[in-house]
Amino acid sequence: MHAFSDEIASEQRRLAAINDWFLLYDDVERRRDCPNTHHEQLLRRADEMDRLGLVEWTEWRDLRRLADQAFLKAIAGDDYHMLTPSGAGCLQAGASASHSWLITINAGCSAIASEDHNDGR
Known part of the structure; x- marks a missing residue:
């Protein structure tokens, strides 16, 4: 019984971390104001989730790719259009x-x- 509740708590931590990452990713105002800092924060959070074992390496890679794409869009001015x-x-x-x-x-x-x-x- 205890192992099952630990598994649920672990999955909840994982989902909360991914949700927090996407909340930051979707913050267009922050990305528009300072694209470099926004990008660095996304990368750090993805790295931290990987370090804690909350995401698989493919998920970590996909999060980093999304962060890179958002950064490129931001510096191209897409958030303003x-x-x-x-x-x-x-x-x-x-x-x-x-x-x-x-x-x-x-x-x-x-x-x-x-x-x-x-x-x-």
């Missing part, structure tokens, strides 16, 4: 070669505006 079909998403962006562009972050976060510099063409 999330649009919904209705345009009511986290970010709205409009661009035109001959018009000014405006990125508005809904929910009162901030707004960034810039004018295209027309070179006379």
Whole structure:
């Protein structure tokens, strides 16, 4: 009976650690604010889960790959260009070669505006 409850507790620790990792992974605001730190934290957590034996090596590898992909997306600016079909998403962006562009972050976060510099063409 005691072995069964230990097994359940071990699986609960494993699931809690994986859930915490994905909560950090899904934190777009943190990733957007500091991609390097976000990436390092994801890698450290994956390494710690591996060290504690909470994940298999293939799971550890997959977590690290996800962290790397999220980092590459963040530094490419993909987190700033999330649009919904209705345009009511986290970010709205409009661009035109001959018009000014405006990125508005809904929910009162901030707004960034810039004018295209027309070179006379």
